Amino acid sequence: MKNNFKYTAFIVLLLLVTYFVFVFLISSKTINNYYQGILMLIMINVMLAVSLNLVTGFLGQLTLGHAGFMAIGAYVSALFTKVSELPDILSFVIALILAGIAAAAAGIIIGIPALRLKGDYIAILTLSAGEIIRGLIIYFDEYTGGSRGMKMIPAYSNFSNVFWIMIITIFVIYSIIHSRHGRAVIAIREDEIAAESVGINIVNYKLFAFCISAFFAGVAGALFAHYNTLLDPNNFDYNYSIEMLIMVVFGGMGSLTGSIVAALGLTALPQILSDFSNYRMLLYSILLIIIMLFKPSGLFGTHEFSIMAIGGLFKGKKSKTKKRGDL
Amino acid sequence: MPLLKTENLGITFGGLKALSDVHVEINEHELVGLIGPNGAGKTTFFNLITGVYTPTEGKIIFDGKLMNGKKNYQFNNIGIARTFQNIRLFKGLTVIENVKTAFHSSMKYSPFSGILKLPSYWKEEKLIHEKAIELLRVFSLENLINENASNLPYGQQRKLEIARALATNPKLLLLDEPAAGMNPSETSELMETIDIIRKRFNITILLIEHDMNLVMGICEKIFVLDYGMIIAKGVPEKIKSNPKVIAAYLGE
């Protein structure tokens, strides 16, 4: 917890440089539409992995319905922008906020029964909730297009808005973790009874984390809807939730930077190696088991990659990863 | 008016009376010992007066307020903090994070200012950081603030747990066998520390201890539990010579 101005300035600079490099590469067609598509998916998956990590990594609860929250965001926003007659930008902004709120509301509705219970029920309840959401989308086909899918969604998402919304997502979740609220969430993961004994209302904080996590899944869903322009309820099934979980586990439960790296790698790899896609889940499942058996906190544990440390590497200094909370 | 008062307090687990008819009064600034043989119900009593268990009979009155039915965290918020018999630290967190977490309820900034890092966030975080270090200094842990709690030796873990409990700014501090697993010199040092914190933080302390001699040394008042009932209460000298207590400890 150091108010290190230089560090902040360095990160902001790095983000701006990254952003403008990509904008240049896209506008000069060095990155073609195909790769731009992969880039969009990567950024959306980063948002999903980071938001899921808040619940799974920091709160320590296994949830298997993240794709469901994403679906709510996707459909709610698409329903709005399709009928809205407001200017495009305004309509998109409102749609994004609505998507987040709707997903967060669903998170609360599911969270109240799930979080009152101890133990593993939350995994099964969120899994069930994901299936209920998908079932409802298919059932109300008059509005959602049902299993035929929803088409003709305006293509509002582009590299710039997805990039900055992703950065905001990461920043918000990072800030929460480093606030008193985040400490309460982490304390619950460490020991619920001890957390309660120091005055933390664990039900409230579980709901809080759950709600924030669902909110950003909803926003990610909205970005996905307005990038893909068509929605199929089967995009949001159990398997997608599992893939997000795999990203979080591989990146390290409790490591935001780990989630970012894992989401990037796991989204890009199957796109680049197309032969790999058949064996992908087989490999992931074996890795999942091996990681849990030998390093249960995930590949990178709770360690965060420090950009300064990477910078130090180039200067020939010893690099080291920083511990969370020490940033 | 006593700080903590229980009337006719009792709890039944599946037909088994773990505690019954417990009348206890603890006044402000007292240092009180709760003793009794294994399985007498000492920790159960702690669990009742911290809201971990809900009593099946009787009343808990703290600071003039009826506490029955309140949740665990509400007991803490109103001023009861505790340690645990088998140390429950936030093991994956550092020493200072353990303490900072416990300052949670005394901090006021909203999630909103936390996210946007508004001035209130910086101000309170800075204050809490200083307070935490100050508190750790009392327990000579100030040089270990970035150490993982699980890496501390046993005696220091016990101390850290007390520091964490104190960070919640309690009126009543409950210590569940604070000297368990310590050697005699560590124990006497701990007893001194307990006396110091009582005076320094101006609080009331209730402690569970096995070792009679220890409790006799520092406590002003002692309650003796046996088979879920209070069999004796009073000043140490009286307890020492109480035939019921001797019988409970030595067996008839």
Added chain:
Amino acid sequence: MNFIQQLINGLSIGSVYALVALGYTMVYGIVKLINFAHGDIIMVGSYIVLFSMKSAGFPFWISILGAFTLCAILGVVIERVAYKPLRQAPRISALITAIGVSILIQNVFMLSFKPDPRPFPNVIDGNFGIGSINVSYTTALTIGISVLLMILLQLIVKKTKVGKAMRAVSEDEGAASLMGINVNRTISITFAIGSGLAAVGGALYSAAYPLVDPFMGAMFGLKAFVAAVIGGIGSIPGAILGGLIMGIAESMTKAYISSQLTDIIVFGILIVVLLVKPSGIMGKNVKEKV
């Protein structure tokens, strides 16, 4: 009349849910783990029966015995390799491992036998009438075998030494081991019985809905787990009751409301039950030790 017909259908599918739910509840009772791979053992059982009948030409009952045995072994192997090392680890690690095992089994089968559904052979044809109600022999067989196995299981748990050991380990592993109970062996036996029952459940399910594919176990397993939770996890009568409730709710929804809504209603029941009685209908409340 139609109502009774639906009730019988519900009982039939419900008894299969119950068989599978028993495995979930026994495993949860003893090692406190949601065995996500349990659903996929249903699928493995169905494939074994399918190949045994079609390729090897064995009769149904021998195939079922084979599936029971092989799946029992599979269950024990999974427990020994993937779950046993994590008994003392945080819950979430064991859960993620279980998910990993589930995906692994699905993908091994998908890569070995193609993802496309395969037809399951006909077990017995025909129906018989009770009054004006037609009951197929398959339905009768399903209910019959399920009831038989449930009685058998109840006898094992209540009357035998192994059963006593199971109950002891699920109460308190440490104390059980101090009393001379071989905890590892007891857990293995629990996994063996649970997985065997899942295999039989899979075979009976496939006899009624004659298509087999590598992912059939996921949804079915989830519903069976929901049945176990509704009935009260850890309770054997609870699992049976939960399974029957699920089966009947499902067939009634299909018949009278909408087949699209069955999953929603089934999971809705779960949420309602957990809100009203978090420990399930026949479950008992457990307080964490402090």
